[in-house]
Amino acid sequence: MLLRHETVLLAVLVVELVFFGVAGRNFGTADNIANIVRHSVEIGLLALVMMPVVLAGGIDLSVGSTLGLCAVLFGKLWRDGGLPWEVAAVATLGIGAAAGGTNALLITALRLPPLIVTLGTYSLFRGLAEAITRGTDAFTRFPPSFLFLGTGRVAGIPAQAWIFALVAAAMWLLVHRTTFGRSWRAIGFAPEGARYAGLPVGRRLAFAHVLAGIVAALAAITYTARFGTAKADAGTGYELAAITAVVLGGTSIFGGVGSVHGTLLGVAAIAVLGNGLSRVPATMSNAGELSGLLTGMLLVLALAGGAVPKWFAERRPR
Amino acid sequence: MFRSFALFLCLGFVLLTGCSKSGPDTGASPSGGTPAGKRLTIAFMPKSKGNGYFVSCKQGADQAAKDLGAELIFDGPVSPDPAKQNEIIENWITLGVDVIAVACENKDGISTALKRAKDKGIKVVTFDSDAEPAARDFFVNQATPEGIGNALMDEAARLCGGTGEFAIITASLTAQNMIEWQKYIEARRMAKHPGMKMVALRPCDDLKDKAQAEATTLLGAYPDLKLLMNICSPAVPGAAEAVKQAGKAGKVKVIGLGLPNENRRYLKDGTTDTVILWKTVDLGYLTVQAAAALAKGELKAGATSFKGGKLGEFRIVGDNILLGEPFKFTKENIDQFDF
Amino acid sequence: MLKRHFREFSVLGVLLCVLALMGVFAPDFFAPQPLLSRLTAAAPKLVVACGIAVVMVGRQIDISVGSLFAVCSVVCGLVAAAKLPLPLAVASAVAAGAIGGALNGALVAGLRLPSIVVTLATMVTLREGLRLAQQGVFIDLPDGLQWIGLPMIGGQYLVCGIAITVLVAMAAVMRHLAIGRAVHAVGSDAEAARLAGIRPRLVTFGVFVLTGALTGLAAVMNVVQSPQVDPNTGRMLELEAIAAAVVGGVAVSGGRGNLGGVLVGFLLLACITPALTYIGVKPYWDKAIQGTVILLAVVADGLRNRKNGR
Structure with missing residues (x-):
């Protein structure tokens, strides 16, 4: 009998926690756990909304660039537009929705493959961020009330962790408890079948992409609040980190299979690995390289773990 | 399924809140001084x-750590994500290092993390490129952005005889320290060398091959170009190779910030005129020596000189430890250096 | 012809427009020697794009080519720097590429894992492994390696010639040989291909090995253009190659695409950045324009599909 992917991943996470708890220096302290959470909120948010897109059989390579564009426009609205940061933040969410809407329009109305469309907008959104700031302009000196979102704590827990938990819970309900989630699953499993079954395939796909844009904008806000500076290079490479977490979390890249809690476990497994390696004396000077290397291997192992028994089963004489 | 999700959320919150009582047991002592006998940890x-x-900086840093018997952690971003430096510093704070030495990518961004480290009693030294002064104790100053900008612009003007077109190849448009250098290059040009004209700025993603391609394009697009100024190290040999292949060696000058070994052949055959840099191995060595002295309380604010191990005495001006002037590598002196 | 290859011709139209604009506003763009140098510098990318196109026709994808390119460059450089004979340096780079491709192929075809995930994993693993091993230190090459000992012009023609030969050979194989047809068949419908007597998994494995070997060859074509190897090379190469293929009309969903389209797509993307430099556009517009061109190329196709009600 095959174990559920999420269970295996949970075991991996527990092994990581135990191993680093023993071998890592000051790994299990509250401050360090808070660090792990704070540093993975942005990639976690992107992974949470990448998940439905992938579940429905698509992909979104533009989320990192959307983050960069939104960070820059947020800064622009607040500093040059003179808006209070709260208003600028809401407007930024709208900009994120527009960015996601651009993807959605091209993908659903013109029936173009999401990989190509988002490869184009990956370049376009980052390019707009660079063009708006000429590459050089940086937005900084945000008010403390805003920076609190990224550096403060509420009830002992990092402020942005609450935002993340809220989004995670909402996404869980949306994917696992509503017709939206079921239709994404159906579309990913068999797009034509879903169409014949009367599902509004285009609208459901569009919704997933717009959602991705909005949450990428939210990630832009927590990123800026944590780092204190918004520049055109914010979020570079985050799309791949998010996809890695989603796939490690057991969502099939072909769509149709996946869970939100799996994605959360994927985010956690990668974040704990990276943090833990920087605390074990033998690896602390190569933590950056090793965490990339081991994440890659973990990804293959996680997938192969499911595939190897199948491979043997096929070869068993019937 | 809901149960597993709820379980996971609970686990997360238990981890977050439950651990708060088990504080660090080997953290840095808040007073800043390190108890005798404990091995010093330098990040x-x-x-x-x-x-x-930075590999050559690390050589010096490793040597200094060995001389001092200290533990050296060498880690930094592998991706071009500017927030990554902050994450690593925040991790080092909870790891409990004694002193942090950092070359800052983004002055504004990193200073918040460094201030937090200082609040926790960790000493902070910057090298290569500074943070905000309040965020660190000392800056091991090999050259200020202004010094670098002036040196590059003056050298360019000297080679071109004060007039002519030049182009800059940079790593990326968004790299904070290069933006700052460009600012000072432009200020110097306006003030001292108005005959020089900057016609183009191109990014090369910190890749030699891309710099070569960009330089080839620039040479074709600007036939009157007299000089290529390369402000990231892989771009210097890349641009030199492009100039050489275009048959414009000598006609188009090449200068920049780079490493002697990467530029040796071009300096020797005359394609590259001047490479400006400092002794990077010494920079790494001095930084670690200063960091250690600071953590042990031997180096204090207000000091006017510092003995950097085997390298001897260094002058301190304000809170800057001066490595010395930037060095110009040319055809004549290049053979004395190997790094 | 026009109807069947609408995408290819529409991209060709955009390319010709760009070139015509350059002819009017910056005729220097076509000065022969700089043009040859630019094409030579870009030629390795075309070879990688050919490999990617074949992978995509077979309904897979390979995003590890950039990292593999760096590994092959370093292998080539280290062998050459050890004063071993030149053919051995070339062969070891191609072999390293083929081995990397075989690793991808074994995981994708053997274990039936999704190629985008497998190659995402090999992408980071190879890149970080290389960083651990080489730490970004340049490799100095012996004197005879640059342009394989030829004069520069000869070397440039050789590099461009190899790229064109690879393109033509791959086009011929994909169009006329049974194995090329098999890739198309597997990409269109693996199950139907199997029933027709093709072994889809063997074909998929072979396609990855081929792409790896082509990446190794491309690395050599790049290494010979300068006397040093930068181990960070090839970053983002996978995206450039995929973009060239998709702009040139290769379908992500497999089964469709021809190498003439890849050539046009490659030329269009390769000429945009230099063209912007020639007409003096500020560099911060580069990415936005690049992205717009990619989108325009596919939107034309999408509008047409919509009209035809497909």
């Missing part, structure tokens, strides 16, 4: 890993 961060410049 040393380059702007990015996998970069020849």
